[in-house]
Amino acid sequence: DAKTTQPTSMDCAEGRAANLPCNHSTISGNEYVYWYRQIHSQGPQYIIHGLKNNETNEMASLIITEDRKSSTLILPHATLRDTAVYYCIVETYGGATNKLIFGTGTLLAVQP
Amino acid sequence: DAGVTQSPTHLIKTRGQQVTLRCSPKSGHDTVSWYQQALGQGPQFIFQYYEEEERQRGNFPDRFSGHQFPNYSSELNVNALLLGDSALYLCASSSGSMGWTGELFFGEGSRLTVL
Numbered sequence: 001d002a003k004t005t006q007p008t009s010m011d012c013a014e015g016r017a018a019n020l021p022c023n024h025s026t027i028s029g030n031e032y033v034y035w036y037r038q039i040h041s042q043g044p045q046y047i048i049h050g051l052k053n054n055e056t057n058e059m060a061s062l063i064i065t066e067d068r069k070s071s072t073l074i075l076p077h078a079t080l081r082d083t084a085v086y087y088c089i090v091e092t093y094g095g096a097t098n099k100l101i102f103g104t105g106t107l108l109a110v111q112p
Numbered sequence: 113d114a115g116v117t118q119s120p121t122h123l124i125k126t127r128g129q130q131v132t133l134r135c136s137p138k139s140g141h142d143t144v145s146w147y148q149q150a151l152g153q154g155p156q157f158i159f160q161y162y163e164e165e166e167r168q169r170g171n172f173p174d175r176f177s178g179h180q181f182p183n184y185s186s187e188l189n190v191n192a193l194l195l196g197d198s199a200l201y202l203c204a205s206s207s208g209s210m211g212w213t214g215e216l217f218f219g220e221g222s223r224l225t226v227l
Contacts, residue, residue, distance in 0.1 A: 032214065034214060036216075041220075042220060043116070043202050043204070043218030043219050043221055044202070044204075044216075045218070046214070046215040046216065049214040049215075085154075099145065099160060099168060100157075100216060101157060102147075102154030102155045102156070104152075104153060104154050105154055
């Protein structure tokens with residue numbers, strides 16, 4: 001079973017920041033937070049991952065709370081092409097099987 | 113650099129038939145995972161292949177089997193198809209020998225419809 005809880009859906013205006021929350025209250029010390037997204041009719045796409053420090057790359061920023069029980073994915077300037085289902089996943093880094101367990105994710109709808 | 117490629121993209125089968133889906137991993141990757149995604153659900157882990165062996169398996173019956181070839185490509189076989197097997201089947205590749213980078217590369221999937 002997925003170890004995270006996400007809202008089913010969210011809306012965001014084009015050009016504004018999209019903030020997607022994720023709760024992972026049972027996360028253990030060696031587990032990372034991963035974010036993937038799936039645009040309609042495509043395979044999931046990796047966005048970012050982190051352990052306890054905030055992370056930023058060309059796609060997004062990941063903010064993890066100090067107690068690591070929740071995190072927020074931030075898309076700084078959402079575009080219509082960012083409309084997708086966003087999955088927050090908690091998993092051990094470097095585990096023997098490189099396996100990720102997906103939940104049902106958050107459907108982000110970017111509105112013009 | 114080709115990414116993960118899957119074939120066929122779409123196929124229709126009838127109950128009781130058998131199906132084989134194929135996957136070529138991203139160049140340089142040696143590990144292939146298969147996921148099933150039913151409509152409106154997240155991908156569900158079926159199994160993973162590394163060094164031509166099944167390394168871990170999710171909660172799927174023995175009707176689901178796979179194979180990995182020496183060139184790292186993989187096949188997913190499903191026997192005795194049920195209506196509930198209708199789904200998008202996703203292949204994902206990663207590097208097992210070079211260490212986990214946190215990123216799985218997914219193909220576009222094979223859409224299976226069972227009538």
